[in-house]
Amino acid sequence: MKIERHDVAARMSKVVMHGDTVYLAGIVADEPKGKNVTEQTKSILSQIDGFLKKAGTDKSKLLSANIWITDMSTFQEMNAVWDAWVSLGNTPARATVEAKLATPDYKVEIMVVAAK
Amino acid sequence: MKIERHDVAARMSKVVMHGDTVYLAGIVADEPKGKNVTEQTKSILSQIDGFLKKAGTDKSKLLSANIWITDMSTFQEMNAVWDAWVSLGNTPARATVEAKLATPDYKVEIMVVAAK
Amino acid sequence: MKIERHDVAARMSKVVMHGDTVYLAGIVADEPKGKNVTEQTKSILSQIDGFLKKAGTDKSKLLSANIWITDMSTFQEMNAVWDAWVSLGNTPARATVEAKLATPDYKVEIMVVAAK
Numbered sequence: 090m091k092i093e094r095h096d097v098a099a100r101m102s103k104v105v106m107h108g109d110t111v112y113l114a115g116i117v118a119d120e121p122k123g124k125n126v127t128e129q130t131k132s133i134l135s136q137i138d139g140f141l142k143k144a145g146t147d148k149s150k151l152l153s154a155n156i157w158i159t160d161m162s163t164f165q166e167m168n169a170v171w172d173a174w175v176s177l178g179n180t181p182a183r184a185t186v187e188a189k190l191a192t193p194d195y196k197v198e199i200m201v202v203a204a205k
Numbered sequence: 206m207k208i209e210r211h212d213v214a215a216r217m218s219k220v221v222m223h224g225d226t227v228y229l230a231g232i233v234a235d236e237p238k239g240k241n242v243t244e245q246t247k248s249i250l251s252q253i254d255g256f257l258k259k260a261g262t263d264k265s266k267l268l269s270a271n272i273w274i275t276d277m278s279t280f281q282e283m284n285a286v287w288d289a290w291v292s293l294g295n296t297p298a299r300a301t302v303e304a305k306l307a308t309p310d311y312k313v314e315i316m317v318v319a320a321k
Numbered sequence: 322m323k324i325e326r327h328d329v330a331a332r333m334s335k336v337v338m339h340g341d342t343v344y345l346a347g348i349v350a351d352e353p354k355g356k357n358v359t360e361q362t363k364s365i366l367s368q369i370d371g372f373l374k375k376a377g378t379d380k381s382k383l384l385s386a387n388i389w390i391t392d393m394s395t396f397q398e399m400n401a402v403w404d405a406w407v408s409l410g411n412t413p414a415r416a417t418v419e420a421k422l423a424t425p426d427y428k429v430e431i432m433v434v435a436a437k
Contacts, residue, residue: 090341092382092436094411100404101415105384107436108341109206109224112385115416150208152221153228153318155271155387157418161305172216179210183217184231184316186273187305189393189419200416202385204208204223225322225340266324268337269344269434271387277421288332295326299333300347300432302389303421320324320339 095143104140106205111144113137115157115200122194126163129197130170141203148174150204151181157188157198167197211259220256222321227260229253231273231316238310242279245313246286257319264290266320267297273304273314283313327375336372338437343376345369347389347432354426358395361429362402373435380406382436383413389420389430399429 090108097103105112116136118129141147158167164185175181181201190198206224213219221228232252234245257263274283280301291297297317306314322340329335337344348368350361373379390399396417407413413433422430 090436092384092411097410097412099409100400100407100412101386102412103414105414107384110226110342110384112414112434114414115418152208152223152226154217155316155416157416161307164307168216175216177215178213179208180213180215180217182219182221182228182230182316184271184273184314185307186231186314191393191396191417198416198418200387200414202228204206226342268324268339268342270333271432277423280423284332291332293331294329295324296329296332296334298335298337298344298346298432300387300389300430301423302347302430318344320322 104144106144109205111146111203111205113140113201115198117190117195117198126166126196127170130167133197133199134170134174137199137201144205146203146205149176149179151201152204153202154181154183155200156183156185157190158185159190159196161187163196220260222260225321227262227319227321229256229317231314233306233311233314242282242312243286246283249313249315250286250290253315253317260321262319262321265292265295267317268320269318270297270299271316272299272301273306274301275306275312277303279312336376338376341437343378343435343437345372345433347430349422349427349430358398358428359402362399365429365431366402366406369431369433376437378435378437381408381411383433384436385434386413386415387432388415388417389422390417391422391428393419395428
């Protein structure tokens with residue numbers, strides 16, 4: 090099966106396709122400084138839409154998602170944005186846990202696997 | 206490749222099949238309140254058995270597992286239940302780390318990928 | 322699709338192949354006691370090279386990586402070793418978060434998925 094990569098950098102690629110399976114990097118908000126969990130989650134999901142599009146797929150084909158939030162008390166705030174975004178009837182397997190992220194500005198990180 | 210989902214809710218699906226690969230959601234204990242790590246792990250693995258069955262597979266075809274426990278001092282307690290459950294000779298790739306989960310009642314969460 | 326396992330133990334396997342996809346366990350440093358993040362990351366990536374070889378593949382076919390470090394202030398130290406190791410132009414999707422690991426001696430754990 091063919092491997093195809095998009096947004097390839099020296100440390101990681103944002104999109105890696107292997108046959109019909111698409112792996113995305115853990116995505117964090119653009120310009121996170123001062124953005125709340127709602128704004129960060131919106132930024133992340135919008136980026137994920139873009140990366141899935143580059144891979145020739147979309148959120149209705151999500152298979153699995155790992156979500157990290159830095160403060161579990163923001164779980165509902167993150168979920169409100171997530172619930173409004175996912176494709177009804179086509180929701181992925183998902184797990185959410187609390188973890189510190191790369192810098193204190195980041196409050197949410199989401200990593201998904203999708204089908205093409 | 207075909208995508209098939211079971212136990213689909215508005216936020217996530219518990220079982221997502223893509224071709225011959227089965228993704229399960231992060232599973233936590235049923236009625237966790239007051240249950241210890243042994244009891245929670247047993248509840249989780251029993252639910253995983255059920256979800257794998259719905260996908261037409263079983264624990265002898267596990268590929269990979271991510272385990273989160275809220276207190277690493279319970280690692281051996283979780284492992285005792287895990288070790289008694291896995292299919293000898295067919296154990297998955299696995300990683301276990303400590304993380305806070307969705308509510309303080311949850312002490313263990315397990316997310317697996319299996320083959321059909 | 323065929324499942325093939327290497328380094329199979331009673332708790333987990335280090336390498337699980339399913340068709341053209343290779344799942345590795347979360348790998349930690351050999352003899353971690355007193356080793357810093359640089360040394361531990363080198364030990365881990367060297368072990369990953371060995372496990373990928375057993376699966377008939379190599380780091381140029383990495384699809385995805387999850388990295389856990391116990392102290393986010395060591396992020397750059399881990400990255401320096403990672404950046405020198407990855408196959409330029411063939412970097413995987415990646416996410417790094419902070420988490421406590423199985424024993425306090427471990428400072429880094431890395432779990433990858435690769436193609437054959």
